[in-house]
Amino acid sequence: MSQVKKVDGIxxxxxxxxxxxxxxxxxxxxxxxxxxxxxxxxxxxxxxxxFTLPGFDPDTPRRVYSLDAVVRSISYVxxxxxxxxxxxxxxxxxxxxxxxxxxxxxxxxQVAAIIGVDIGDANSIETRRSRSFAQKLGVSSYQNMxxxxxxxGGPIGNMITRSMANKLxxxxxxxxxxxxxxxxxxxxxxxxxxxxxxxxxxVPKVPMLYIYxxxxxxxxxxxxxxxxxxxxxxxxIVPFNTDHWLMxxxxxxxxxxxxxxLPIPSAQPEHEGESPTEDEVADG
Numbered sequence: 669m670s671q672v673k674k675v676d677g678i679x680x681x682x683x684x685x686x687x688x689x690x691x692x693x694x695x696x697x698x699x700x701x702x703x704x705x706x707x708x709x710x711x712x713x714x715x716x717x718x719f720t721l722p723g724f725d726p727d728t729p730r731r732v733y734s735l736d737a738v739v740r741s742i743s744y745v746x747x748x749x750x751x752x753x754x755x756x757x758x759x760x761x762x763x764x765x766x767x768x769x770x771x772x773x774x775x776x777x778q779v780a781a782i783i784g785v786d787i788g789d790a791n792s793i794e795t796r797r798s799r800s801f802a803q804k805l806g807v808s809s810y811q812n813m814x815x816x817x818x819x820x821g822g823p824i825g826n827m828i829t830r831s832m833a834n835k836l837x838x839x840x841x842x843x844x845x846x847x848x849x850x851x852x853x854x855x856x857x858x859x860x861x862x863x864x865x866x867x868x869x870x871v872p873k874v875p876m877l878y879i880y881x882x883x884x885x886x887x888x889x890x891x892x893x894x895x896x897x898x899x900x901x902x903x904x905i906v907p908f909n910t911d912h913w914l915m916x917x918x919x920x921x922x923x924x925x926x927x928x929x930l931p932i933p934s935a936q937p938e939h940e941g942e943s944p945t946e947d948e949v950a951d952g
Contacts, residue, residue, distance in 0.1 A: 676744040677728075680719045684711030688757060688780075688931075691746055692718040695762020695787075696814075696852065697833045697845045699724060702761070705919035710927070717749045717756075721763070724849040730821065732851045734862050735770065742771045746778055755780035757932070761915065762787055763852050769870040781875045781932045786912050788878060788889025788897070789870065795890040803886040810836065815857040818850035825850075839916045875902035877929045879922065881910040902933035 673680045681700055690710060692703040700718040707716045722733045722741050733741075746756055757780055760768035765787035772779045789795055796804070810832060817828035825847030833845050855863060878897055880889065898905045906925050910917040 673748065675748045676741055678719050678722065678741060678745060680717060680745055680749060682749065683707050683716045684714055686711075686714040687751075687754075689715040689717055689749060689751060689754070690757045690759050690783075691742075691749070692716065692759045693742065693761070693764030693768045694718075694721065694724075695764045696724075697829065697838050697849055698762070698840045699844050701844070702840065702913075702916065703759070706759070706915060706923060706926075709919075709923040713927070714757075714930075715749075715751070717745070719745055721767070721849075723851055726844060726846045726848060728848070730848040732855060732860055734855075735767075735864055735867065736862070738767045739771050739774060742767060743775060746771075746775075750778070757781045757783065757930070759783040759785070759926075760787075761785040762912070766790075766852075766864075766867070770867055772872070772874075773868040773870060776873065779874055781877075781930075782872055783877045783879070783926060783929075785878075785915060786880045786888055788880070789893040790888040792890055792893065794892050795888070798890055799886055806885055811853050812857055814850040814853040817847045818854040819858075821847050837911055837913070839913050872897065872900075872903075875933050876900075877904050877906070877926065879906045879908060879914060879925060881908050881912055881914045881917075883909060883911050904929055 670681070670683045673682060692700075692706065694700060694702040699720040703716070703718050707718065710716050722728070722738055723731060750756060755778055758768050758772065760783065762785075765784050768782070769784070772782060799807070813832055814829065817825040817832070820828065829847045829850060830842055830845050833840065838845070854860060876897055878894070880887070894905055897903050908914040908918055908921070915922045
């Protein structure tokens, strides 16, 4: 069964009737369509929920959405689709990881497990230290260009955004890509809308599957973060020989890895008083 429900002005697409709900959150420059191959496979066993992030839809008003605003929208969606207030499984990619990790840190009681795709401790000190000067320049270059495209807007902003998406190899359909979805980069570079300085350090205490592509000019995680995640019982790390959009490049393998990891494995008990270090901060 497939249905569309509107919550907080967001169209929520729901497929399948499984007892467990997977909430899929995409990143840049994508929409809910990025998860088509996963929904086609998982809907036979799980209830799949997906939506386009606020401001990413070309048909919605162009504006900056703060971290709190995006997390609040995610909360509205999850509250609306949670069956009998059961915990959900988060499947996250790119900026979907940034926002989804923050949602988890604020609403741990709502999340049963996390499937993170290609974004770990992206803005931690360890990740930044692991990059060469050229890699650091590459990161700042594409982020600043997308921020500029948002500030310019209109046809020129769209042209810059689509050109950058092509350069980065993004698989999204061109007609769905526009400068309106660049506001996270504008917030990063300009420090607008409260910036992302108040992101909580992402320390998963629920089972986590982390899948990442190795064919990229730089990684969005540190080796120390991988080791910490993998050290917890129930967690798993799986590298793919792909770029950033591995669930699109190798959908069959991606789906198999996820379904073999699910049902949710037993997690290591959470230790009271355990606090994150400064190196565990996640950003996009």
